[in-house]
Amino acid sequence: MAKILMKGNEAIGAAAIKAGCKYFFGYPITPQNELPEYMSRELPKAGGVFLQAESEVAAINMVYGASGAGARVMTSSSSPGIALKQEGITYIAGAELPCVIVNIVRGGPGLGGIQPAQSDYNQVTRGGGNGDYKLLVYAPANLQEMVDLMQEAFDAADYYRTPVMMVGDGMIGQIMEPVEFKESVSRFELPEKDWATVGTGNKRKPNIANSLFLDPAELEKHNVKLQEKYATIKANEARYETYNLENAQLVAVAYGTTSRILRNAINELKEKGIEVGMIRPITLWPFPEEAFDQIPASCKGLLSVEMSMGQMVDDLKIVSNGRWPVYFYGRSGGMIPTPAGIIGKIEELIGGAK
Amino acid sequence: MAVVFQKTKGLTDKQTHYCPGCTHGIIHRLVAEVLEELGVLGEAIGVAPVGCSVLAYEYFNCDMQEASHGRAPAVATGIKRVHPDKVVFTYQGDGDLASIGTAEIVHVAHRGEKITTIFVNNAIYGMTGGQMAPTTLIGQRATTAPLGRTVEHSGMPLRVSEMLATINGAAYVERVAVNTPANVRKAKKAIKNAFQCQLDGKGFSIIEVLSTCPTNWGMTPIDALKWLENNMIPYYPIGNLRTPEVEE
Amino acid sequence: MLNERVICAGFGGQGVMLIGQLISYAGMLENREVSWLPSYGPEMRGGTANCSVMVSEKPIGSPVITDDATAAIIMNLPSLAKFEKDVEPGGRLLINSSLIEKKATRDDLQVYYIPANELAVELGNSRVSNMVMLGAYLELTKIVSIESVMKALKKIFGPAKEHLMPVNEDALRKGAAAVRQ
Structure with a gap:
């Protein structure tokens, strides 16, 4: 396929749709607005659903619901909005659900500014919310790399059943560069999502998406299992x-x-x-x-x-x-x-x- | 021997953790019976809240998701948008829905999301130990209103159903109570109407169920039922606030 | 080795973002490495707008221009004050003299004064002053051909604005002629 000149935020959207993303839940914040705008325009054409939520908190919880229901789903925001999403992100990590979260970073703390920054490093590499969890975090340096990594981000999210974050600074969102959408073969063998809540059809026991373990021994067991997963990710996915x-x-x-x-x-x-x-x-x-x-x-x-x-x-x-x-x-x-x-x-x- | 009563298939065999005299059990049963009677149990996906009914996912015999505090309507939105042909419901208490989750419940109604919400109002935070809720009545004591709620300090109790009934996307809104056998039967009918409203694609439906909390109210179950009747129903009148038929 | 770093700056609405995109797009069509980086934020509305464009034979490193612009296309007075200092010695400074009465203050630049608005009005469309400036820039630098720019413009305009193609091409050629002498 020929190269086309695209704005970063739109290239992210195009790459996500090409990677099979069908659902997008977002909330406006500069400097990532072209991404939800692009998704609102293009996702329905691809048979998907775009929905503008009432807040970042609602958006990430919609992602939780959609992911738990088996969908390939994405949200995007920028630094203060990501801080709001942390509640949902830790629940998604805890319930072992897959999703991709795009963070087009702007300056902080607080409302900060809207110009490019990388001051979310701690927010994205330390888990971000409560509990012992990690996100797989990609930080591409140009649009081609961003586009190339998008398929991988969705596949890794599904494979490891974990939230994956794609981090760009404001410049990555706003820059226009040539990109080529290459055909890629997934390096992951993705199993059926037999854990998804899609209705039992009266044929099986209920599936439950959940991060609550009131029994300390059970919660510890869950955490040990998560740590084993993160160890595998650490061994296989560092780039x-x-x-x-x-x-x-x-x-x-x-x-x-x-x-x-x-x-x-x-x-x-x-x-x-x-x-x-x-x-x-x-x-x-x-x-x-x-x-x-x-x-x-x-x-x-x-x-x-x-x-x-x-x-x-x-x-x-x-x-x-x-x-x-x-x-x-x-x-x-x-x-x-x-x-x-x-x-x-x-x-x-x-x-x-x- | 003839069977006169059978537990609904809509509930699992798990023993619930609810306190003696708590009405959550009745409300669970009503929802489960309705799902079974409408023949949609296998198509149902429920969302459990944070609060006393946090473990509802262990009791409903259908696919379930556990949401964070107040966000059940957002989670349900995500599910329903992925599976518009399934029956999606949230089960939420008054701390969850009327306090931390006001934005989510207002906007699920605002969008006319085709889901059903069961809103259990017992005028107090149960699970965390009896703190004041937006629905706590004036004069009612709570661990964070030790002398009783006052208007000056905390305003008047929030009537969520009346508020939601003003929103166009809320197709079916009704308040019921489960303090008497007659009211329980009415509650079940309302819950069935609400799910039918979803099946008919009419919009968002919500049933507010006035419920008791004998433990945190500091009453016997019987006294709690009486207190509900004498104090809650006068402030939170039961009845239908909106049906699809009144729409033009 | 080709490594062009150009700033396009002016009022919002003058089409400075568009000419920057056209340089990038045309560069891509000619198999160059390119980038286009806009200023963004509230100051874009009504205030000054600007973008940094790179056209290179090698992959673009930093897309940011910091006092090393090879050229600047300046469409209004505030932009002259802001960006004159960012052009490297010997670089080109193209000034829209229709709207900027002041002269450049530096003497180590190749400065061109182009009455872009007057020339656009002569073509019957005052809105193509940006294309006049771009035409002048292309004539001076030969970074990309007018043909590639027109191909890029066709892609950006789409069918709805196809009827505007001729006047835009005329503007490019008029701008080129203005600096040819």
Whole structure:
């Protein structure tokens, strides 16, 4: 299929429909509005249903109901709206239901701003709601990658029966880039959803979608089972890209749009004879720990580059485990890091290291 | 020997956890009997709330989903939009529906979502131990209104059914009580009408059932039934508030 | 190596977002790597609108232009004040002189003054001033061909606006002629 120029939010919608998404429940919030608008226009044509809910809370609970009823379903929002959805997300995780949640991140805290940010890192990688659970979180850096990952996101959600989040910053939502919708073969073998609540037809025992376990022993058992699932996801689903690691004096870590800015900076530094590597997490959870084992001995430190105030630093320290000092460079509030700003920080660090 | 009474197939054999004298059991039975009599038990998908009836999914013998507090109408919306041909209902108490879930119940009615809600109003939070609800009557004591509810502090009790009856998408709205055998029979008829309204695709239907909470009211079951009659029914009059027929 | 980074800026309603999209779309049709990044938010309504466009032979890294624009197409005065500083030395600054009386303050840029509104009015449609500016830009840079832009415009317009294609093409050519001399 030929490439077409699409806006990020619309490309997400198109990719979701192509991935078999039939139901979308959402609520308006900038900067993701083109996505529900696109779904309201296109989903009915694909035999699906779009519904604008009365709130983010209602939307995610509609997702819960639809998912529990066996549907391939999605919702989208932006940071404060995702915070509202956390109630439903933890119930979905607890009841082991599949869905895809798109988060086009804007600046916070509170109402914050509407410009691009990555300050939801903690909100999306630590579970987000109450209880011991994790989301599988993809953070693509461009629209083609976003589109390519969408099928995988839905398949992984169904396969693991878990909520999956697709994270983009405001830029990923608003940018127009060429995308190609490729035919892809699922790498998952997806079983029938024999657990779904579709009516017993008087032929079987009732199916129940539920996250309540009043017996502590039962709840613990449930949690152990969830942890085993997360361990499998951790072992199988971590994704990353490395760039220019060879002979790197420093390895910078960035995801999403920030990684593109970092790449420019790395290329400029290379022309100056300074070798800086990049690890780009494509999944934020599981965090791609394995990538860090490829860092060469020449590396003197890690640098977290973010559109947030150091939220990813904790994960770098965990994965470093004392192997490298961890530094931070970031902008926030909708201010976007510049290659010059990143280069300045790196030169300061490398100068200091010498 | 002739069988004069048989437990409905709409309920499982699980023993309920409800307190002695609680009317949830009666209301469960009525809903289950109606589903069975309408021949839709195998097509039914119910949504249980948070509150005393949180475990309703263990008692109704049909597919069930457990919702978070107040969100049952949203969950039911998701189910019904996926399966418009199935019979979808929520079973909610007054803390769940009239307090934390007001947005969801208003908008499920506003959209005319073709689901049925059984709203059990016992004027108190039962499961959490007797706190004041929006439906708690003036003067009624609760653990968070130890001297009794006052208008100055908490306003007048909320009449949810009257409010919902003003919404066009609410096709069938009726308040019933289960304090006497006659009222129980009327309640069952209303519940049947509400489900029939859903089957006919007329819109949202809700039956508010005035119920007792002997434990948290601090009364014997018999006294609780009397208190319902003398205090609740005067403020929450029973009767039909809206039927599809009155629509033009 | 081709690595164009152009800012299109003006009032909301002047069609600056559209000409940015046309450059991207035409670039894609010519097998270039492209991106189009808009400003967004409340300031888009009535206030200034702008977008950053990249056309490159290599995959686009950062889609954000920070003081390294190779060109800026400026349709109104506030945009001149805002974006003149973002053009790299030697870059091109195209100014709509119909609405901007001020001159550029920098002397290290190639500056062009195009009376885009007057030229559009001469074509009988004042709304195509954006296409006049785009025509001038294409003539100066040859980033993409007018033919590719027209193909892109056809896709964006769809059948409903097909009748507007000729006047838009005329505007592109008029803008090109204005800087050809």
